[in-house]
Amino acid sequence: MPTIVIEGPPLGDIEKKRRLVAEVSAAASTAFGIPVAAMVVIIKDNPPENVGVGGRLLSDRKE
Amino acid sequence: MPTIVIEGPPLGDIEKKRRLVAEVSAAASTAFGIPVAAMVVIIKDNPPENVGVGGRLLSDRKE
Amino acid sequence: MPTIVIEGPPLGDIEKKRRLVAEVSAAASTAFGIPVAAMVVIIKDNPPENVGVGGRLLSDRKE
Amino acid sequence: MPTIVIEGPPLGDIEKKRRLVAEVSAAASTAFGIPVAAMVVIIKDNPPENVGVGGRLLSDRKE
Amino acid sequence: MPTIVIEGPPLGDIEKKRRLVAEVSAAASTAFGIPVAAMVVIIKDNPPENVGVGGRLLSDRKE
Amino acid sequence: MPTIVIEGPPLGDIEKKRRLVAEVSAAASTAFGIPVAAMVVIIKDNPPENVGVGGRLLSDRKE
Numbered sequence: 001m002p003t004i005v006i007e008g009p010p011l012g013d014i015e016k017k018r019r020l021v022a023e024v025s026a027a028a029s030t031a032f033g034i035p036v037a038a039m040v041v042i043i044k045d046n047p048p049e050n051v052g053v054g055g056r057l058l059s060d061r062k063e
Numbered sequence: 064m065p066t067i068v069i070e071g072p073p074l075g076d077i078e079k080k081r082r083l084v085a086e087v088s089a090a091a092s093t094a095f096g097i098p099v100a101a102m103v104v105i106i107k108d109n110p111p112e113n114v115g116v117g118g119r120l121l122s123d124r125k126e
Numbered sequence: 127m128p129t130i131v132i133e134g135p136p137l138g139d140i141e142k143k144r145r146l147v148a149e150v151s152a153a154a155s156t157a158f159g160i161p162v163a164a165m166v167v168i169i170k171d172n173p174p175e176n177v178g179v180g181g182r183l184l185s186d187r188k189e
Numbered sequence: 190m191p192t193i194v195i196e197g198p199p200l201g202d203i204e205k206k207r208r209l210v211a212e213v214s215a216a217a218s219t220a221f222g223i224p225v226a227a228m229v230v231i232i233k234d235n236p237p238e239n240v241g242v243g244g245r246l247l248s249d250r251k252e
Numbered sequence: 253m254p255t256i257v258i259e260g261p262p263l264g265d266i267e268k269k270r271r272l273v274a275e276v277s278a279a280a281s282t283a284f285g286i287p288v289a290a291m292v293v294i295i296k297d298n299p300p301e302n303v304g305v306g307g308r309l310l311s312d313r314k315e
Numbered sequence: 316m317p318t319i320v321i322e323g324p325p326l327g328d329i330e331k332k333r334r335l336v337a338e339v340s341a342a343a344s345t346a347f348g349i350p351v352a353a354m355v356v357i358i359k360d361n362p363p364e365n366v367g368v369g370g371r372l373l374s375d376r377k378e
Contacts, residue, residue, distance in 0.1 A: 023338070025244035052105075052106075057080060057084055064357075070129045093145075094143075097134075144308075166229070176360065212275070269365065
């Protein structure tokens with residue numbers, strides 16, 4: 001605690017996850033004034049057919 | 064934002080996901096008075112051995 | 127179950143909540159093929175100083 | 190409702206899930222004074238490369 | 253981590269929260285084989301006009 | 316989308332929220348390769364009697 005949940009598309013590269021966890025934990029530690037050791041970050045990979053933006057599935061968008 | 068998370072059993076058929084995202088986004092757009100373009104919907108597929116209802120796993124129920 | 131969580135700005139009017147819950151529950155019931163009686167919807171009111179879009183708090187935006 | 194979401198590392202053994210759901214549902218039923226039949230528990234399995242504790246991925250820790 | 257989120261109606265009595273946190277943390281510690289010191293539990297109080305069951309707000313039900 | 320939810324104790328100071336949202340959004344934008352304009356961050360303030368760490372309520376700890 002604090003616990004941070006990140007919902008996004010799959011982040012294939014583990015190096016990206018490593019850096020994301022480090023940066024988000026550091027930012028939260030500063031904001032809350034709580035040691036970074038207490039920070040928990042959970043990354044949720046969501047497949048594009050399970051996410052809708054603007055009422056349409058990401059898997060149906062050409063972007 | 065708004066962001067809507069739907070926790071349920073797996074929805075195998077993508078057409079069901081497509082319609083669910085469209086309908087939920089439209090309902091939320093009307094309620095909040097925010098354009099449907101801003102709506103995010105995330106569908107979470109949960110396997111039956113990871114869900115308990117009434118203290119028992121769905122995978123242990125005959126329903 | 128299914129359980130649907132709606133994260134948005136405050137929806138002051140209870141009539142809007144009533145309709146949102148009814149419509150989202152009906153859409154989910156159809157998609158999952160599960161009776162509407164089993165649907166749970168939780169509306170989360172988030173104050174504008176607790177939500178950031180595009181890296182800025184909603185309370186700092188003139189929109 | 191109530192709905193309880195458990196975020197943790199994978200719980201491979203279904204017997205562990207069975208017992209966890211039963212115990213957590215019983216505890217919540219007592220606390221809320223609501224029949225256990227109404228309790229929903231969702232177990233989320235998170236791979237170690239998607240969880241950061243103390244700013245580092247679990248998959249990078251020797252524990 | 254593990255992190256457990258409990259969504260329910262308001263649990264007015266702090267003694268109920270105290271016991272709920274203790275019991276749920278113990279059950280999770282046993283299931284995951286992780287010391288209870290690492291368990292995080294977050295209780296979310298939801299007002300009855302923000303929860304829908306069976307397509308209707310709890311505040312509209314006579315139960 | 317992506318959507319990031321931060322569960323922590325209350326962050327009284329709006330300047331802390333402002334900076335936290337900016338930093339977390341920037342880190343996620345870099346990781347996902349998605350413009351910061353699409354990032355949503357939701358900060359959840361949790362009172363100490365609703366959070367348990369190590370099986371005990373934060374409001375019962377002398378920290």
